Amino acid sequence: MLNTSAHKLDNATLSLFQQTTATFTISVIYTVVTVVNLVGNGLSMWLLLFHTSPKTLSIIFMINLTMTDLALGAALPFQIVYQQQRYNWTLGPGMCGFLTIMFFSNMYCSILTIMAIGVDRYLGIIWPMRFREIRAKKRTAVLSCLLMWAVVLLVFYPLMTTDLTFHIPELGITTCFDVLKRDMLPSLAAWGAYLFAVFVVLFFLPLCVTTFCYVSVIRKLARDSKKTAQKERAKRLTATVLLVFLLFFAPCNVLFLAHIVRRVFYKDSLYMAYKLSLSFSCLNSCLDPFIYYLASREFRHKLRQMLRLSSVSSTDSTRAAERKDSLFSQLNDAQETSARC
Template identity: 70%
Template structure:
């Protein structure tokens, strides 16, 4: 399923021979166990973190601003990945032997890719929304209009990703390996999945450049402009949050998405034209690509004030602020009592002076 690309782009027949490096990968038990352990941890953190996030975003956050709509969209894709990963864990632990059929293989592969690229596009949308709100506040001032644009944007993201990944939906992604008596799922692709080398080039270009590199550049530009704007306005607290948000988003891009997409492109080029492979490195990079689903709740925390407040309440992180609030209330109470005493004292003084003044 998740071994994205072509360790061996074979001919049309499922009985084609695989190279020794590919066969060695399928027999590497230690690597399979290590990858499975990472997936188990990611699944647990994903389902807990994004389950809580979804509950807060849907039922405890109001009104539904464009940023909240984008966050809900991102959480849906993360939870879909969290539910799909257990199948990948089982596949790894069974020695790359897929026994759930071609349809399930294609469906779960689509779930993974959709999560990755919808996450990238959604993070770009959140960055654009913050850019418009802080750097260009006069644009799209009407809240209802911005909400409609956010909903339409989410639908367009899904449409774009599904169009690019359409070949994966219409191809049998399983492959029989008689030497090992296993059936792989998306770890070996048939060369006839696409009609020509040009079609493969277009497919890879769309994934790497349109769905990754372009959104990365737009997101980086937006956060740099936001930070510069806040720095010039001297809003220290807001600037610090913007910097943290930008740091987390760019961390997700550079750690989770960049290695995976760069290795995908490099491996495919080497495989198609030079009969070489980077598949082992690419396979390991898949683990890092899953981490984005664990980091997304931190993006929500810094991107939405309402979400941040609700999360602090849920996690009892408001204790310090509550203590500060109690201190402030105590000071205000003392000030009120002091003012009352002064008022009463002044009134008494005026009463005692009045008979003397009348005389």
């Protein structure tokens, strides 16, 4: 939260760090996310890198998304310890800054990657021939991923160049990122402009682009006269991705903006609500492998093989080898149909 005082914190702010129920809830959510995230995304990364070929533009985006999810999962254990120590950071300013940037940059890179996947699907379904050559180049995907990371790191540059720890003598703790020093930026107006820019660049604009692309794809598939079960599944999965995006990322970013407005102008706070919504948003990293791969026979087949389960039927194995039923495969089939029409 932003400390609007140059000296000590007010009583309302101090009380936030003594809410044991919220702290326990956040710790439980982070623990569940860490376990499911590392297992699910670890399996996904293994399949993407070693058992998925060719590496299309969509697959490269998925590798980037899975990588960001794994990095988020790797950062969460430190947050769990921090919560259990009642917001007392003991690893020093350098580690605080590194893990904070790692946490938020990976979350917002996930948002930008989901947007990029939406743009790719939009171009493939709505304009299948016009952008075919650009989408076929792996370099397009790699450069797009590098651009995403560059944008996020540029936005968070002010946080990378300052000490994000704050000692609270009244409670005998040192927080990490939970209290931002007012003198980190020249004025409250600069703070407001900076935090509003973070909201717009890393959430609001991607939200608009993602919503437009996915809604356009859904409408295109719904209008297609040749309705098939495969297209219906693709439509449902596309709607699910959009719903998950809105459900997990929108609340924490809207609360972030509301908290800043109330903190700067009304000396009030929504910070604990924001912290809870932020932990809830991390659940998205657990759902990505299920959303994109549990619809795939090939994924189930490879997973059972890896776990050495003998329950894979020969029929399912044959079908898995013949066709991938993931979201991307279904949408690619819809794309090819549109191109022929």
